[in-house]
Amino acid sequence: MGGPEQQVFHPNANIVRKAHCSSMEQYRQMHARSLERPDEFWGEIAEQFHWEAPVKSNFFSYNFDINKGPISIKWMEEASTNICFNLLDVNIQKGLGDKVAFYWEGNDPEDYTRVTYKKLLEHVCKFANVLKSHGVEKGDRVAIYMPMVLELVVTMLACSRIGAVHSIVFGGFSADSLAERMHDCRAKILVTADGVWRGDKLLHLKEICDTALDKCSKIGHNVEKCIVVSHLTRLSNAHTQKTPGMKPPVHKTPFTPGRDLWWDDEMKGASNFCYPTWVDAEDPLFMLYTSGSTGKPKGVLHTTAGYLLYAATTFKYVFDYHPGDTYWCTADIGWITGHTYVVYGPLANGATSVMFEGTPFYPHNGRYWEVIEKYKINLFYTAPTAIRALMKFGDEPVKKFNMSSLRVLGSVGEPINPEAWLWYYRLVGQNKCSIVDTFWQTETGGHVLTPLPGCTPMKPGSATFPFFGVQPELLDENGKIIRGPGEGYLVFSKPWPGMMRTLFGNHDRFETTYFKKFPGYYCTGDGARRDEEGYLWVTGRMDDMLNVSGHLLSTAEVESALVEHPDVAEAAVVSHPHAVKGECLYCFITPNEGVHFSTTLVAELRKKVREKIGPFASPEVVQHAPGLPKTRSGKIMRRVLRKVALNDRDVGDTSTLADEGIVEALFSNRPPEASKLLKAC
The missing domain is CATH 3.30.300.30 (ANL, C-terminal domain)
Structure with a gap:
């Protein structure tokens, strides 16, 4: 089959010279070691972080074969730590307190701010104390339904600081969807915002939340408190200050006394010190709901230590992060990409990131490229859908802005077609950037198939090779391994630290969904093919396969x-x-x-x-x-x-x-x- 996907693009020499993994030989050695001696491989990475109690004996254990007993995945089971402490306190101890953790870029280009690691820790501690004042304890669930504002990051990390479990629901879901998720996870508190602008469309989030809270109550669960960020009011006030005489739009946020609380009021009297709650390595960190084949969402549960190791390591190697880089992932935090590669992975590396609330098309079709120029972005991560949507406006919106700071371009969410890959590489990347076409899922926690910048020769549209600790196989319908070139079900035969541990409250469904079809393997539900050189090409969901x-x-x-x-x-x-x-x-x-x-x-x-x-x-x-x-x-x-x-x-x-x-x-x-x-x- 001819076409652009047959072309091979080798990493730029400048990237190779400084890359964490700079050759395929080095990659193969590291990958082999991660599979053959995972305790050593991940144990060395674990030394970068703080452990209140170390691992005493077994670094990891697992069972993937449903016929041999319950499915189980455990990493560093005897250790204890706190992920918030590692992301903030440890980085501040390293001298990064005054470093920018996030540049926040709003829907309107005139709305922007920044927060340092030190200031972020203060906000997190204050809100952690707010949560504790309302009875939130270790293991309690906190639902979050927010736009891409800094308070969302603060809430996530405040939960992790006190051992609570956050359950973020994307701020575009309906009231029914939010109610169903709050009911399923038995959320104690909901944190939201009054509303948000998406392009020129105003969304009243609090009104959606009120409907959801009522629905949740009717189906048997009362959420005790709803804490509301006055995001729209702040934006209106800020614009009024910039334009004297301007009258902000009037919108009265619905408010239920006794249940609803304003974020700013709660934060005023809160202490900016909160001692971290040390949790066991396998204690839950967060749950994130994903679509199920039966229609009922699945509460994918991730735990603490393994997820920390994997988020940190994939971020470092897949984006080839180095101190001084500025990174931007365009994903909403309501999805797993935002969890791992907007929040946890970058902060675990002490990185500076851009957090973006807007859309690629507002107020003009060059907004992404404008932001890249503004912050001199080095590492950029977005979806093929966005790339294709921007392609139709031609080359001019890109050429208006300076893209020379870019070094690594990432793709996530679905297989990227070769034509979009080439446009991304040639126009946005100016023929000099490495493109990392990443395959992973909510369930995997982080990248499982991906090129590495400075290392992997790239083929447009291929997710290339497995990340460290990941052992993929292709199986036919009968569960037989396909050797060499071929196409079949994409499965994994070994666990990696960041993969899900269960579905919240339903381990039977977890086993049936992911391990029953092919005992001994984690089944992704996706198909893939392997070419003559061993490159893997994800072909999409097996239920998106056709037999013509x-x-x-x-x-x-x-x-x-x-x-x-x-x-x-x-x-x-x-x-x-x-x-x-x-x-x-x-x-x-x-x-x-x-x-x-x-x-x-x-x-x-x-x-x-x-x-x-x-x-x-x-x-x-x-x-x-x-x-x-x-x-x-x-x-x-x-x-x-x-x-x-x-x-x-x-x-x-x-x-x-x-x-x-x-x-x-x-x-x-x-x-x-x-x-x-x-x-x-």
Whole structure:
């Protein structure tokens, strides 16, 4: 199969010279040691951190085989520590107290601030004392529903300082979703904000929370307190000061006396000293809910010591972080990427990061590139969805700004198609940056497949090789290992420190979901292929695989072919029943700005797929999509597309979509051949 994915790009010589891992030979030696002597490998890394009690005997133990007893993963079980102490106090002891921990960049370019490690510790201690004053103790759950503001980081670390477990719900989820998660984790307190601007859209978060709190109460759980950050009021006051005579917009935040509390009022009298609560290595740190195949979200539970080691190590090596670098991950903290690579990983390395509340398109389509220039970003981490969305505006928005500070570009969230990879590499990275196309999950806690800057020769679209401590295998449907080149289920045969330990309150579901299909392996649910040189290419969820006339296809593979067309900005593919083939391809296409969607374009796209993959893969339906249904974090909601393909208007909850109106537009745009196909089935 020809195309850009066959090209190999070698690390820039300047990166190689200073890289933590500077050759494939060094990588292979380190990777082998991490698998053969994990106690030594991770034990040396553990020496960088403070342990109130050290490991006495076994550094780790596990059972992945459901037939041999309960699934169990434990690292440094006898040790005790506090992750907040390691992220803040230890770095301050090292002389980093006055170093900027976060530059905060708001939705409006005029809204920005910064916080040092010393000041962040003061805020964290004060809010930890606030939580304690309301009865929050070690092991209690604190729900968080907030925008990308510094108080979100403060709340997370305050929980970890006193041994409480935080459960963050992305601030774009509906009231029903928030209520369900608070009820499931039995949250004691909810921390939120009055509202937030996303682009030019105002979201009243407190009103969503009030609905969720009522729903949670009706299904059997009362959240005791709701602490509210007056984010909108602060922004209004700040703009009023900048523009004398300006009247801030009036919005009265709903308030329930006795339950609701203002953040600022609570912080006023709180002490800025809070002694850390030492917790056992396997005590829970946080839970984060992720989608389940049954529809009920799964409360993925991560514990303390192993997660600390893995977040710190992946951040250091995957982004090749060095003191003095400025790093920016665009992810919302409501997702696992934000947990590990906005908060825990960077702070564990004493890094300076940018925390961004805005969108890539507000107030203009060059906002990302403007921020990179403003803070002289060295390490940049974003999603393929964002890259493709920005590509359609052409090269000019990028060229307006100085990208010369960049050294490493990261990709996360889904496989990146080679064309987006090349645009990212050539235009944004100016042909000199390493690109780290990372594969991992909420459940893995951190990167499991990834290139390393200065080390790994890069192939556009490939996640390349496993990180330290990770041993991947490809299995066929019968659980047989596929040796050499081939394609199958992506599984892992050994644990790494940062992986999930269970699903909160449901260990049986944990075992069934991840370990039952292939006993002895953690099953990711994703497919992958290995090429002749051992590179791994993630092909997408196995439930996003199609069997077309006996040929196994991944939707990612077809999408990659479609977006190679120069007139296509984005593409999404879903399966559709077919009377003869069993399944066929139903494709949604968003053209570049100014491009007319025509029968000629459709014919060219079908030809492109036939040429790229084979005649059997030719799309049955190609539908014009003015936009794709995306969550506010940028992920395509494929279940909505499946409903559109089947002309089924029962699409379920769409409150997390960035633009709910796109759903009706998609139904209205269904082409005649879609109805014919459905009738034939």
